[in-house]
Amino acid sequence: MxxxxxxxxxxxxxxxxxxxxxxxxxxxxxxxxxxxxxxxxxxxxxxxxxxxxxxxxxxxxxxxxxxxxxxxxxxxxxxxxxxxxxxxxxxxxxxxxxxxxxxxxxxxxxxxAGTGSANAKPPSALGNDGKTIFQSECASCHTLAAAKATGTIGPNLDQLKPAEAIVKHQVENGGSVMSAFKGKLTAAQIAAVAKFVSSSAGK
Ligand code: HEC
Ligand code: HEC
Missing domain, CATH: 1.10.760.10 (Cytochrome c-like domain)
Known part of the structure; x- marks a missing residue:
């Protein structure tokens, strides 16, 4: 404030x-x-x-x-x-x-901004669609064509083509400026975004 x-x-x-x-x-x-x-x-x-x-x-x-x-x-x-x-x-x-x-x-x-809890939505409001979650939480830092994301702070995921387990681990734990999403996103949302990234990267 x-x-x-x-x-x-x-x-x-x-x-x-x-x-x-x-x-x-x-x-x-x-x-x-x-x-x-x-x-x-x-x-x-x-x-x-x-x-x-x-x-x-x-x-x-x-x-x-x-x-x-x-x-x-x-x-x-x-x-x-x-x-x-x-x-x-x-x-x-x-x-x-x-x-x-x-x-x-x-x-x-x-x-x-600051309109209080009347408008507040928990992250669960993002639902379990991997692409929606990616666009809200990841696109600012990562390039991924399938999500029309062009961030350059983290690695280009189309080039990296990470496996699902690697994405899941990274999202749960974070690293350098990437914050850990465990506790912010639900387990189902983390699984959904990991699946979306691993299945769409480089395509
Ligand atoms: C990669 C991370 C990142 C992205 C993407 C980003 N911001 Fe920021 N933003 C920051 C950081 C870090 C600061 C604080 C440093 C500064 O003031 O420059 C900041 C500061 C701000 C502030 C000032 C708030 C204050 O209290 O000083 C506003 C407003 C803001 N951002 C709005 C936006 C909007 C709107 C977008 C999208 C168009 C956006 N930001 C995208 C990281 C980001
Ligand atoms: C504020 C910027 C930022 C945001 C937001 C962000 N990342 Fe990252 N990400 C990074 C950076 C920087 C790295 C490289 C550092 C590292 O590997 O620890 C990275 C690394 C990665 C990696 C590579 C892991 C590996 O082992 O090679 C994956 C996969 C990844 N991020 C996925 C995501 C997903 C999915 C989201 C959204 C849930 C996300 N990132 C949100 C900045 C970000």
Missing amino acids: RRALPLLGALLLLAGCGTGGKAPAHADQANGQKLFTSSGCGGCHVLAAAGSQGTTGPNLDYAFAGSKEQGFKLSTIENVVLDQIREANPPMPKNLVKGQNAVDVAAYVAAV
Whole structure:
């Protein structure tokens, strides 16, 4: 909650220098929601409304709940998210979504972040479809054509073609910047994503 304040302060300064930009008037939040998952934001960020559980980046519900309570305008929060998408530092890739798509994602995040448990979905909301789980939790870091994933932080899975048992082990235990998913995903979800990766990699 508290950590959003310096960031908003920085944004207001930026806006003062004329680089912050105005919040765009027209945004398609449904498109933003789709892109939040498919472009991999959820692989690194918790956002309850999107059911995402990534822990590499800050929890976006916590990041913006405080600013909302304090009555910051949604357009201000939207601009914070948009600036972050454009000016991200590693490991968050810059311009993961661009143009209108970036605007849509920013509007979606601003609208749902910190909206509390009414919208909170457990990771089980992702269901047991390996591809859906991959797109939400893994795509930000791995390339896998079958999931239209182009992440480059972890190994390219089309080239690696890992066996099911190797994927399962890696997902359960993690390694380097990849967090362990045991306890975040159910056993059935881990099995489903392992099966999806091993059966679709390199095809
Ligand atoms: C590979 C992991 C990764 C991906 C993918 C990623 N982020 Fe991030 N994100 C981070 C990290 C790490 C930080 C904190 C470091 C920083 O501020 O640059 C961060 C910071 C942020 C912040 C600032 C929150 C705060 O409290 O400071 C926002 C907003 C954000 N990301 C939104 C997004 C959105 C939207 C997407 C998808 C378009 C996305 N991120 C994709 C890792 C990621
Ligand atoms: C924040 C980035 C990140 C996310 C999210 C992520 N990975 Fe990884 N992954 C990595 C990195 C970095 C490595 C290489 C380091 C290592 O092997 O420990 C890796 C390694 C792997 C490997 C290779 C293991 C081996 O023994 O060669 C597989 C398979 C894998 N990840 C699958 C997944 C799956 C499936 C998901 C989603 C459930 C996922 N990863 C999520 C970054 C990530």
